[in-house]
Amino acid sequence: xxxxxxxxxxxxxxxxxxxxxxxxxxxxxxxxxxxxxxxxxxxxxxxxxxxxxxxxxxxxxxxxxxxxxxxxxxxxxxxxxxxxxxxxxxxxxxxxxxxxxxxxxxxxxxxxxxxxxxxxxxxxxxxxxxxxxxxxxxxxxxxxxxxxxxxxxxxxxxxxxxxxxxx
Amino acid sequence: xxxxxxxxxxxxxxxxxxxxxxxxxxxxxxxxxxxxxxxxxxxxxxxxxxxxxxxxxxxxxxxxxxxxxxxxxxxxxxxxxxxxxxxxxxxxxxxxxxxxxxxxxx
Numbered sequence: 001x002x003x004x005x006x007x008x009x010x011x012x013x014x015x016x017x018x019x020x021x022x023x024x025x026x027x028x029x030x031x032x033x034x035x036x037x038x039x040x041x042x043x044x045x046x047x048x049x050x051x052x053x054x055x056x057x058x059x060x061x062x063x064x065x066x067x068x069x070x071x072x073x074x075x076x077x078x079x080x081x082x083x084x085x086x087x088x089x090x091x092x093x094x095x096x097x098x099x100x101x102x103x104x105x106x107x108x109x110x111x112x113x114x115x116x117x118x119x120x121x122x123x124x125x126x127x128x129x130x131x132x133x134x135x136x137x138x139x140x141x142x143x144x145x146x147x148x149x150x151x152x153x154x155x156x157x158x159x160x161x162x163x164x165x166x167x
Numbered sequence: 168x169x170x171x172x173x174x175x176x177x178x179x180x181x182x183x184x185x186x187x188x189x190x191x192x193x194x195x196x197x198x199x200x201x202x203x204x205x206x207x208x209x210x211x212x213x214x215x216x217x218x219x220x221x222x223x224x225x226x227x228x229x230x231x232x233x234x235x236x237x238x239x240x241x242x243x244x245x246x247x248x249x250x251x252x253x254x255x256x257x258x259x260x261x262x263x264x265x266x267x268x269x270x271x272x273x
Binding site for chain 2: 003006010013014017018020021026029030033036037040043044046047048049051052055056059060063064067068071072074075077086089090092093094096097098100101104105108109111113114115116117118119120121122123126128131132135136139140143147150151154155157158161162
């Protein structure tokens with residue numbers, strides 16, 4: 001992917017990711033998160049991961065964010081003016097986050113292969129849906145079935161949790 | 168030319184933004200969205216490594232992409248459960264502010 005396309009999408013993703021944290025209104029945060037996920041999907045496409053990019057748009061920007069917006073509107077949350085800004089938590093959180101980023105940055109700098117560009121793909125036909133599907137049903141068959149059970153458990157859990165009274 | 172380090176740097180920045188959101192914000196729904204940001208940052212670096220490790224057949228390493236697929240699935244289940252818990256909490260306490268929910272705090 002040319003740098004001409006990488007940096008605009010990365011910047012879009014980071015700006016709207018920051019908007020998620022900075023917005024006072026939860027609905028504005030959720031919509032910023034949708035744009036952030038779309039930028040991330042573009043970065044996945046730039047890495048030749050077409051299947052993951054499409055899944056990102058369908059599952060995250062589509063299903064998950066609609067769920068978030070439903071819940072926010074169901075609970076009728078407004079951008080309330082909070083009583084006091086907790087300055088200590090704000091400063092502490094920012095310092096810890098900055099320290100974390102400094103650590104991540106130093107690890108990336110010490111990585112020898114970090115300065116190498118992506119190696120070219122010799123096989124130009126990238127049918128990654130077929131390749132991922134083959135792996136999923138062959139090598140990763142057991143994890144795949146466990147994931148299915150996990151989703152079943154999550155579904156039952158959600159139904160139990162959202163019943164009016166638990167007996 | 169876009170290097171592997173550029174992708175990792177963007178991923179690290181996104182992770183830091185999500186982490187700062189979890190640390191700083193007090194609205195439980197925003198905290199939950201920040202958690203999603205962190206999960207997606209991890210996915211971005213995984214996919215970058217997948218593209219960087221080209222197999223002898225000249226294709227990206229698809230084992231990593233299957234792993235990312237599993238992460239997305241688990242995250243979707245986690246969102247559904249977490250939001251159900253938040254709704255149940257809101258019914259019981261009429262709040263989504265973490266400072267109002269301190270029963271388990273020592």
